[in-house]
Amino acid sequence: MKKLLPVTVLPSSSSFNARRTLVAALASSPLIPALAQFRVEVSGVGLTQLPIALAPFKGQDASPQKISAIVQADLERSGQFRGVDASGQALDEASRPDLTLWRQRTADSLVVGSVSKLADGRFDVRFRLWDVVRGQDLGGQSFTVPQGDLRLASHRIADYVYEKLTGEKGIFSTRIAYVTKGGSRYSLWVADADGENAQAALASPEPIISPVWSSNGSQLAYVSFESRKPVVYVHNVSSGQRRLLANFRGSNSAPAWAPDGNSLAVTLSRDGGSQLYTIAASGGEPRRLTQSNSIDTEPVFSADGSTIYFVSDRGGAPQIYKMAASGGAPTRVTFSGSYNISPSVSGDGRWLAYISRVGGAFKLHVMELSSGNVTAITDTSADENPSFAPNSKLIVYATQLGGREALMTTTLDGKIKARLAGQAGDIREPDWGPFQKQ
Structure with a gap:
């Protein structure tokens, strides 16, 4: 697994069958891409889930990975978050969102960001997290990554959001x-x-x-x-x-x-x-x-x-x-x-x-x-x-x-x-x- 390149922190404005116990035989082979992908299907409702809006990242329609969708799936799978409709909004990490609008949509927090392809083929991914209820900018980060690490960058974003809002370390990049x-x-x-x-x-x-x-x-x-x-x-x-x-x-x-x-x-x-x-x-x-x-x-x-x-x-x-x-x-x-x-x-x-x-x-x-x-x-x-x-x-x-x-x-x-x-x-x-x- 490749590691992300160094992170830039954006300035803020304010986590028997007993293991089929005794049978196995393995032959070593080089790492190869999986032929099959997975889809994540989340079901159930927790007693307390934090409503969060993930605005579509600016530029992600041209990206191989839909960053905001990956982050939202991570957060919902944790059981701690409930997604709020964020359609119809064009925002990025530099935007000053109308937090009144997001309060009306019942969101407690908001994630905005952007993804763009650089001249060398890598991607620049940026995001910012807002506390809608308190009207606070909770900071953000930027990543410069190869295409193969776009999902990992998304998981890192989910980790950041999870830790900021729950106080617990996120596990999405594990x-x-x-x-x-x-x-x-x-x-x-x-x-x-x-x-x-x-x-x-x-x-x-x-x-x-x-x-x-x-x-x-x-x-x-x-x-x-x-x-x-x-x-x-x-x-x-x-x-x-x-x-x-x-x-x-x-x-x-x-x-x-x-x-x-x-x-x-x-x-x-x-x-x-x-x-x-x-x-x-x-x-x-x-x-x-x-x-x-x-x-x-x-x-x-x-x-x-x-x-x-x-x-x-x-x-x-x-x-x-x-x-x-x-x-x-x-x-x-x-x-x-x-x-x-x-x-x-x-x-x-x-x-x-x-x-x-x-x-x-x-x-x-x-x-x-x-x-x-x-x-x-x-x-x-x-x-x-x-x-x-x-x-x-x-x-x-x-x-x-x-x-x-x-x-x-x-x-x-x-x-x-x-x-x-x-x-x-x-x-x-x-x-x-x-x-x-x-």
Whole structure:
């Protein structure tokens, strides 16, 4: 993924199916453009949504990307914003808008801007944000970008607007990883948070599972069956280079990065049964964490690295447990439901997302860790693999809609959902990457 060129700030005038746990095989390939694009379909109404107007950016009719439409889709998908009709207005970042008009249109805020092609083929993108209610100019930025980064520039604008108006960091310029199956071909993709601008990182005629981002977003760990057994590799996203991490006797699966990036937790059966270990990111001899006669798998670290959540059937059926990252006696976390798998912990440490089997259906649930209160937030029946956005406000997960697998994002209360509908096969195994460096 290319980075944006330096930003100019405009002067102001005043954010089991258990990861299909043990099957994969991948063949490394150079990054190539995605053949399929996605459309974002937002549904649901939140209790409080900020009304915002996105005026068509001046010059965007001649641009390959409709900047204002991308920004509006980002903001609406967050569940925090509701779009207000901005048609019929010709404004740019230098305009002094008639804020009375926008108040009459019920907008609380207004984004205006422009996009123009420069002589060297790059594009100049500028915007400004207005607080309509208070009559304040909240500033803006400009970007000079190649054509391929116009969407990224749009996501950066959405991040700016989101943070200014909510006080939380925006996540629209982050990336997700996911797997598709089309015919007999499996591919691992890296895409923008809205599913667009996808690039293939890996491809294989064999299944691909368990991709997981490192904390700095530079690497993905995954499981491969290239050696006719599950093996863990680490893949450098920018260079396409990969290295072998875990290839011990038996199965090697379910990698999870420690927040400091220096080690990973993995599930190994080298000593009999599936148990949890940690291993240095550079490889080497693993250190065993669990000592049980049960299946222990799907480890995930808490954001501070002190705790590992994992799935175990030590109580007779799969449930989620936690223990110190250095090992020790586990504590059971989930009690409602007889089958709970695929834990994901929010970056702020407040929430646990997981999949619970309810009457034969697999549904996404969210637990508030401080109280233990659990909420089922989907009405689908084949949910899997939840992953939190880095600002802890959204969850991406895979599910089945209309007989096809698809990616969804949802707010934590389940009220706002967005479908990322692919055209090139079934979609699964999503993992939401960390914040990107500006």
